[in-house]
Amino acid sequence: MFETVTPPEPDKIIRLMGMFAADPRADKVDLGVGVYRSPEGKTPVMAAVKAAERAIWERQETKGYVALTGDPGFLDAMRRLVLGDAVPAARVAGAGTPGGTGAVRQVLETVRRLRPDATVWISDPTWPNHPAIIDHLGQARRTYRYYDAATGGIDRDGMMADLAGVAAGDVILLHGCCHNPTGGDLTRGDWEAVAGLCQRTGAIPFVDMAYQGFGAGLEADAEGVRVLAAALPEVLIAASCSKNFGLYRERVGAVLIVTGEGRAQAAAQGVLAGMNRQNFAFPPDHGARVVQDILSDDALGAMWREELEGMRRVMEGNRAALAAALREATGSDRFGFLGAHRGMFSLIGASPAQVETLRETHGIYLVGDGRMNVAGLTAAAIPRVARAVAEVLA
Numbered sequence: 001m002f003e004t005v006t007p008p009e010p011d012k013i014i015r016l017m018g019m020f021a022a023d024p025r026a027d028k029v030d031l032g033v034g035v036y037r038s039p040e041g042k043t044p045v046m047a048a049v050k051a052a053e054r055a056i057w058e059r060q061e062t063k064g065y066v067a068l069t070g071d072p073g074f075l076d077a078m079r080r081l082v083l084g085d086a087v088p089a090a091r092v093a094g095a096g097t098p099g100g101t102g103a104v105r106q107v108l109e110t111v112r113r114l115r116p117d118a119t120v121w122i123s124d125p126t127w128p129n130h131p132a133i134i135d136h137l138g139q140a141r142r143t144y145r146y147y148d149a150a151t152g153g154i155d156r157d158g159m160m161a162d163l164a165g166v167a168a169g170d171v172i173l174l175h176g177c178c179h180n181p182t183g184g185d186l187t188r189g190d191w192e193a194v195a196g197l198c199q200r201t202g203a204i205p206f207v208d209m210a211y212q213g214f215g216a217g218l219e220a221d222a223e224g225v226r227v228l229a230a231a232l233p234e235v236l237i238a239a240s241c242s243k244n245f246g247l248y249r250e251r252v253g254a255v256l257i258v259t260g261e262g263r264a265q266a267a268a269q270g271v272l273a274g275m276n277r278q279n280f281a282f283p284p285d286h287g288a289r290v291v292q293d294i295l296s297d298d299a300l301g302a303m304w305r306e307e308l309e310g311m312r313r314v315m316e317g318n319r320a321a322l323a324a325a326l327r328e329a330t331g332s333d334r335f336g337f338l339g340a341h342r343g344m345f346s347l348i349g350a351s352p353a354q355v356e357t358l359r360e361t362h363g364i365y366l367v368g369d370g371r372m373n374v375a376g377l378t379a380a381a382i383p384r385v386a387r388a389v390a391e392v393l394a
């Protein structure tokens with residue numbers, strides 16, 4: 001079966017992970033894949049996660065199946081985390097998934113089944129797996145302008161002008177916070193404008209929430225999705241616990257669908273259950289249980305929030321320190337946007353050739369579109385990275 005097959009190329013993020021691992025240089029700097037690192041360069045297991053895991057180990061007496069959509073307690077905790085009290089619980093259907101990517105896949109597959117003729121609109125640029133999954137499913141897609149490379153900010157006029165072309169039933173994919181790869185986020189006013197556009201056109205927003213807590217804070221990062229949920233009849237959401245709980249390899253994610261109370265909610269719940277059954281049957285439980293326990297226990301929840309806020313501040317500090325070092329190295333405010341961006345990522349405006357020089361000559365790894373993961377910076381690396389970026393992007 002495989003003799004004549006050409007396997008798919010890994011995407012640029014996965015490819016870079018392999019190149020970094022194979023680089024023997026001791027002073028190489030990984031600013032590629034979106035993984036948080038402490039000032040010591042570690043991706044630690046959070047203390048609240050350790051405590052929850054210990055308690056689960058002590059009390060858990062079975063590894064029997066739970067339910068096709070996962071534990072209802074986990075889904076309720078995720079609903080509260082993401083949506084707060086923006087909509088009544090009776091309007092929300094939910095399903096556990098293997099990670100945030102699993103949630104993205106299940107949402108897009110739902111669209112494929114129920115609205116095969118819809119176009120999915122994605123930001124230009126976006127996370128490479130968004131178009132890859134849409135193409136794999138055979139759904140039509142179009143891009144909307146998002147990023148203004150000249151200012152490092154949002155091209156809101158271009159975005160709204162492009163989105164004026166949506167048809168009823170089309171799906172608009174938005175990043176809930178910490179836009180990947182640009183680092184530029186929508187303001188509350190922008191979210192309200194998107195809600196108004198969806199009300200006028202009948203388009204359905206799909207919010208990918210992969211970094212809640214990494215941007216402006218847990219509640220502030222959810223402001224946009226809550227604006228949409230409160231204003232619209234239907235919102236599709238993919239949430240990830242990989243980053244904010246540091247549970248990358250445990251694969252913890254959830255689909256949340258905001259819809260009408262009663263029949264529509266029950267139907268959405270049934271669709272999600274059926275799709276989980278066909279794709280992987282039951283979602284992974286261990287990491288989801290850790291999240292559920294942390295979010296339903298006051299002491300563990302407080303411990304987690306404090307750790308998460310600490311991580312957010314480390315990234316904010318890295319941004320400020322790099323922006324300052326670049327100001328000094330370039331004698332200009334050209335990279336000042338780094339301090340204004342939120343979350344792990346920023347596009348630094350490097351061409352593919354400049355990204356290659358940074359990697360080959362300086363051992364500094366960025367994704368090929370010039371995306372930098374600021375969480376990969378350490379105090380020791382910042383001056384060197386600033387010098388190299390100033391030199392290569394001069």
Ligand code: LMR
Pocket residue numbers: 013032033034035127180
């Ligand atoms: C990233 O964008 O680097 C992360 O979301 C990891 C991934 O799966 O691509």
